Amino acid sequence: MSETNIRKEKQNEVKGFLKNVEKIGNALPHPVIIFIILSIAIVVVSAIVAATGVSVTYFDAKAGEEVTKKAVSLLNAEGLRYIFNSATTNFTGFAPLGTVLVVMLGVGVAEWSGLINTSLKRLLTDVNPRLLTAVVVFTGIISNIASDAGYVVVIPLGAIIFAGAGRHPIAGLAAAFAGVSAGFSANLIIGTTDPLLAGITNEALRSVGIDYQITSTANWYFMMVSTILLTFLGTFVTEKIVEKNLGTYTGDYIPDKAEVTPLEKKALKNAGISLLIFVILAAFLMFPKNAVFKELDENTGKMTLDIFMNNGLLPLILLLFIIPGIVFGKTTGKIKDSKDIVTAMTSGMESMGGYLVLAFFASQFVNYFSYTNLGAIISYKGADLLKSIGFTGLPLIIAFIIISAFLNLFMGSASAKWAIMAPIFIPMMMKLGLSPELTQVAYRIGDSTTNIITPLMSYFPMIVVFAKRYDEESGLGTLISTMIPYSMTFLLGWTILMIIWYILGLPLGPGAYIHI
Structure with a gap:
């Protein structure tokens, strides 16, 4: 058999596998029903596991103390009370819910006014089509500097950009999703994840009396290179696997391909000026030594943006869309008064009805998993199993990933x-000569790459809703089968980069090395 025929046969096998995954997944009930079934399963399983007395004891580096967690049953009086008493707060406290709705208020204004569509049309005329996929993936990766905003901004925009270029919109959605979620830990600059994980690592070191501390920049060099690698891998998977598997788009969504008018160009210019002014003002409030948005960190005695980045950034992003959206609409005449602004915000909320229904049932399932301690038990028992295997050196790092x-x-x-x-x-790993910086970066690789194939990921229901906008027949199976190539490729490619880094003995960040 010729090499060409072998390659075609392998491609057909991959397509066949992904098609089977999609068929099986889409044969499942509606995602809402799936979450109801899974919630019921958690109730039953929690009762069984709790009856056996399963528990785990470990030092929680975040709490700074030893913690014992027993499996908690939902199938008793206390559990049933929790199910009913917590249902509303589970929903209203569901983290992605507030993130999505707050940002969508601003996106609604920018979209209704025509700013987003016009900006994308202008972008598509300026960007080399060959670089379009790479731009979408790269933007998704670096969006994690804005916490979770990439989920509700970059992912839907990826679909719209691809549709406007005459390509399959779900491929654009997938490329953006891969960048935002599977590449979550990577970035060119230090994000909120770096100090968060470094703080936990330092608490773990302190808990066992090890006089060693790492900094927030401990993985910076590795993550910068990872950003470039994942952009390349995401582009390759999108163009060579995902788009070929999806085929020609036959859905009802029709992108606006009209030319940008002189008035729209003027409106874009005015919106750009307003955006620049806003960014300068925001930077003034965020980055000077004693900036308004900075707060004192009692542990370090320094003024930081940590609290703001986790809480105040979303309203800032809301204004980031609303202000230029209003300026654009005022210039074109689409927005005439305050009533139009409210109408624009309302339009942004109208498309979120399906997500709200999904979010209610998804929030119950996620909270049941946490309340019963099943998540902690599975994680600890799995980690304990790996520890008992006794791997050392590079094999241990690969197994840990x-x-x-x-x-x-x-x-x-x-x-x-x-x-x-x-x-x-x-x-x-320190006893085996491996640095905490290395262990942390290995964890970040594994923690990121499977985000896009688990319905437990908080934003997964929202991505399914986005996909249905372009294909009503799409469901959990469609999304998971579409994202599997990204997940496996990122995991393999990122691990290979880790192996090369390990063999060469390169620093992971400033003053952060592989071995102790």
């Missing part, structure tokens, strides 16, 4: 998993 990726399918919070795993693996 794989187990982190696997545990991420069950427990989405990066900080929660790391608070459990760091006190176990940081000291163990």
Whole structure:
């Protein structure tokens, strides 16, 4: 058999596998029903596991104390009270809910006024089509500097950009999703994840009396190179696998391909000026030594943006869209008074009805998983199993990446998993001569790459809703089968980069080395 025929046969096998995954997934009930079924399953499983007395005891680096967690049953009087008493707060406290709705208020104004569509039309005339995929993936990766905003901004824009270029919009959505979520830890600059994980690592070191501290820049060099690598890998998977598997788009969505008018160009210029002024003002409030948005960190005695980045950034992003959106609409005449602004915000909320229904039931499932301690038990037991295997050196690092990726399918919070795993693996690997910086970067690789294939990921229901906008028949199966190539490629490519880094003995960040 010729090499060409072998290659075609392998491609057909890949397509066949992904098609089977899609068929199986889409044969499942509506995502809302799936979350109801999963919630019921958690109730039953929690009762069984609790009856056996399963528990885990570990030092929680985040809490700074030893914690024992027993499996908690939902199938008793206390559990049933929790189910009913917490239903409303589970929903209203569901983290992605507020993030999505706040940002969509601003996006609604920018979209209704015509700013987004016009900006995209202008962008498509300026960007080399060959670089379009790379731009979408790269933008997704670096968006994590704005916390979770990339989920509600970059991902839907990726679909719109691809549709405007005559390409399959779900491929654009997938490329952006891969960048935002599977590449979550990577970036060219230090983001909110870096100090968060470094703080937990340092607590883990302190808990066992190790006089060693790492900084927020401990993984910076590696993550900068990772950004470039993942951009390349995401572009390759999108163009060589995902788009070929999706085929020609036959949906009803029709992008606006009209030329940008002189008035729209003027409106874009005015919106750009207003955006620049806003960014300068925001920078003044954020970055000077004693900036308004900075608060004193009692542990370090320094003024930081940590609290603002986790809480105040979303309203800032809201204004980031609203201000230029209003200026654009005022210039074109689309926005005449305050009533139009409210109408624009309302339009942004109208498309979120399906997500609100999904969010209610998804929030119950996620909270049941946390309340019953099943997530912590699965994570700890899995980590303990890896510890008992006794790997050393590079094989241990590779195994640790794989187990982190696997545990991420069950427990989405990066900080929660790391608070459990760091006190176990940081000291163990240090005894084997491996630095805490290396252990942390290995964890980040595994923790990121499987985000896009687990329905437990908080934003997963929202991405399904976005996909349905372009294909009503799409569901969990469609999204998971579309994202599997990204997840596997990122995991393999990122691990290979880690292996090369390890062999060459390169620093992971300023003053952060592989070995102790």
